[in-house]
Amino acid sequence: MDGEQKWRYFALLVSLGYKEIEISYPSSGATDFDFTRRLVTTEGVVPEDVWLQVLSPCRKELIQRTVESLRGAKRAILHLYVATSACFQQVVFGMDNRQQIELAVECTRYARSITKDDPNSGVENWAFEFSPETFSDSDPEYVVEICEAVKKAWEPSEENPIIFNLPATVEMSTPNVYADQIEFFCTSMTEREKICVSLHPHNDRGCAVAAAELAQMAGADRVEGTLFGNGERTGNVDLVTLALNLYTQGIHPGVDFSDINSVIEIVEKSNKIPVHPRAPYGGELVCCAFSGSHQDAIKKGFQAREASGASKEDPWVMPYLPLDPRDIGRNYEAIIRVNSQSGKGGVAWIIKRTLELDLPRGLQIAFSKIVQKETDMLGRELQPTEIKDLFVDAYHLEKNPRFHLVDYDITADRSASPAPPEQGKTASSRNLRRRFKGVIEIDGQEHDIEGTGNGALSSLANALKGLGIDLDVADYKEHSIGAGRETKAATYIECTASGHEQGKKVWGVGIHQDVVQASLIAVLSAASSFLSSRPTTPVPFRPKRSNTQTLSPGTNLDGLRREVNGAPSAGPDVKEGSQVVAKLEEAVAEGGPGANGMPK
């Protein structure tokens, strides 16, 4: 990171709530030294309660430079390190235990002389941290020995304890072994009350988070890590995961990830490394479900939560989602994403969120087949807007391409005798049968239709029979959308076909301020789908308003041609508007219309 990136990153860490921030390796060069100076000398950037931590090897000239960089700071932690494993002693330093202890003690004494023992050091509060680097690969008893020597040289107090930072510089064992090493250190050191035991796990085996958690349970007080685990090789332990693991257990970590997207943006810009889409908590896909059974469970979970009236304060009990995405600043839009592995539940969730429609189970199944076909055909995920458009189109919500209800009237059917009494009840003089009389637009042309039934729906269904659409209403569900004056009714109707297409099922959806009208629109939506499901059937024809005429074999189509064209028969010159008649001619030629007046 350059100075600007570090500047922004520091501000981020402060805003998240971190109180001890290792800001630099000042002796490494101008970038880190100058950055440290800028932080220390700029008024109001470092909050009173934040400690600036800096790192240096056990080399006197570098320690001196490091201390120099902090002049003017309020609180500073000087962090020295030296590797204590046999491997490093032999390969890197060419030192034995005794020589290394001498080096560590000498550097600690030197550090002390230019920091806490120097009234002119220019820093108000000094703390000291020592890391036996490669701790996890070191002899535990030797680590205790060198740390006791360093402690003696620094002389910590209970108020200002020395930090012993015990790194898994390279993670080389299972997390329980690291935890055992930490426990051994905690229980072996004298004056434990003057020691802050710190962890510094790396992630070579992919277990850094587990190691940090077990080692805290084994007695450690503090953890060093990085946001999203950036660091050498496989990185340091991820502080985001550690924090949110606590959070999901009901313990507030004291750091704030309520706007995780902003955190990711700064981290990615600064590190120039993207956060993996499946990184715990932060990854863009971790609050998403693609698979049908997951989506179904999540959808049920949200329904149950809503029904229970649970508030934000109530425990989060949700299949497949370890935390409420809103707690980290994510919304519910992307929870469910639809590809060819998705089922009805996920599709229904998207329709609920985009159109506020609570689809009945049967319609969910029917529509999910349409979606499945589309995803298989496209071979990719469908976006919520695409699914919404697919639904609007499939159930003719914006415009019914074939039938449009222009006007209607529903009255008691005076021609019918009163309904027979139900078993065990006395006869009623009430006439419960209804007559539907209305005008519908079929492919742009208005037509009168009429039918009777036990209610509005069945009388419209009966009227549609005259168009060759023989449907019975099998299922009906409705709910309201919105509230107050804006409330609308959403109606779902499943129709089954009678006649030679018996068993065929279609769904229709109607939305309108008026609940009856919503139902009628739903029936017409189903009727339109029914026709579309017949691959070869022509557009149904019904003579224009007040000119009802039934087709029968041998019908002379000249009259119809005149009606369609609004002009006397134009013979072979007729072009516009003649398609319907042409189809009917075709049908009649093929053997005449079916029993209901429609071409077979």
Ligand SMILES: CC(=O)SCCNC(=O)CCNC(=O)[C@H](O)C(C)(C)COP(=O)(O)OP(=O)(O)OC[C@H]1O[C@@H](n2cnc3c(N)ncnc32)[C@H](O)[C@@H]1OP(=O)(O)O
């Ligand atoms: C485990 C960790 O990640 S700790 C963080 C490590 N971070 C960094 O190293 C970043 C900053 N480092 C640097 O800028 C440079 O390495 C510097 C300025 C510290 C030193 O640079 P140089 O003097 O050129 O030395 P160089 O980096 O080549 O080699 C390191 C030297 O320090 C020695 N050394 C390594 N660690 C330590 C230590 N903790 N204490 C004392 N000496 C050490 C090495 O043995 C080697 O000594 P040698 O030259 O006698 O063989």
Ligand SMILES: CC(C)C(=O)C(=O)O
């Ligand atoms: C300096 C020490 C703590 C270190 O970075 C490591 O060992 O990983």
